[in-house]
Amino acid sequence: MEKETKQNLLFSAYQYKILIGGIVAIALGFILMIGGGSDNPEVYSDAIFSFRRIHLAPTIVLLGFAICVYSIFAKQKVK
Template sequence: MAKKTQKQFQNKPAARKQAPVPTRRKDKQDSLFSAGKEEFIFGRQNFIWIGIGLALVCLGLLAMAGGAMPDPNTWDPDIIYSFRRITLAPILMVAGFVVVIYGIFKKTNTEATAQPDNTPAE
């Protein structure tokens, strides 16, 4: 018959289970308030460019507005198809959109100054 191998059990000391340490309320408040100290994605210059672009878009919309005839019985194509409404207003609006896109993609100066200069000192 086959011999049975006996399993040897090692006596290990019982591991102590520790209760989880409750977090202190002050730690939670510190982490909440420290999260607000991060820098914005856009800098001051970005917001200025975006504001200029939005002002150009609004100016283009104002230039395109109007078109009511002084007399409803007459048709004057010079009022509706004027240079201001057909050419100037769309140019202002497209320029405004381009300026807004430039303001969004422009790099801020804080990123460039935050990186240390790696030139060796003499």
């Protein structure tokens, strides 16, 4: 009288792949924001205001969050 219970995952493999892609995009955006500082606090550097740190990196982070939200709402593929 054993009942076999099939254990269902919260997401499908497809959704997990999308979620991992979103997490990688978020990490890449934060990596692109790194740097721009100076070893000497008396020296000013314009490197902190580069296109990469001000525009590109935050856009990639927001895109990564959007991908993660999409992975949550995406329909599971039926076999």
